[in-house]
Amino acid sequence: MQHKHEFSPGDTVEWTKAPFNVQRGLYEVVRQMPEGHDGELQYRIKSKSELTERVVSETQICSRPTNGATSRRDAMFSPDGGKR
Numbered sequence: 102m103q104h105k106h107e108f109s110p111g112d113t114v115e116w117t118k119a120p121f122n123v124q125r126g127l128y129e130v131v132r133q134m135p136e137g138h139d140g141e142l143q144y145r146i147k148s149k150s151e152l153t154e155r156v157v158s159e160t161q162i163c164s165r166p167t168n169g170a171t172s173r174r175d176a177m178f179s180p181d182g183g184k185r
Contacts, residue, residue, distance in 0.1 A: 106133045106142050107159055114146065114162040116155075123155070124148060127165060 108114055112130045119125045128146035131154055137143050141158040 104136070104142055106144070108144060108162070108164065109133070113165045114144075115165055116146065116157060116161060117163050118161040124151065128155075128162070 108130045110130050110132055114128055114130060116123075116125055116128050126148065128148050131145040131147050134143040134145060134156065137158060139158070141160060143156055143158050144162065145154045146157055146162065147154045
């Protein structure tokens with residue numbers, strides 16, 4: 102049975118289960134990927150503060166609220182750097 106991805110490209114997610122040597126925080130979903138060897142759906146994500154795209158499983162990330170409130174998400178992903 103094929104599972105459905107919870108997140109779409111362009112979504113902002115928080116990498117909650119990042120390894121100790123990797124920046125935790127907000128990332129943008131770049132691409133949905135197929136299931137990994139463990140059967141979990143995967144994504145390519147990218148932080149605005151890094152050049153590297155990373156591959157994570159769906160259980161390693163969670164969604165962020167998108168209610169329009171000024172937040173770390175707005176500062177990270179808005180064109181003006183959150184200076185609205």
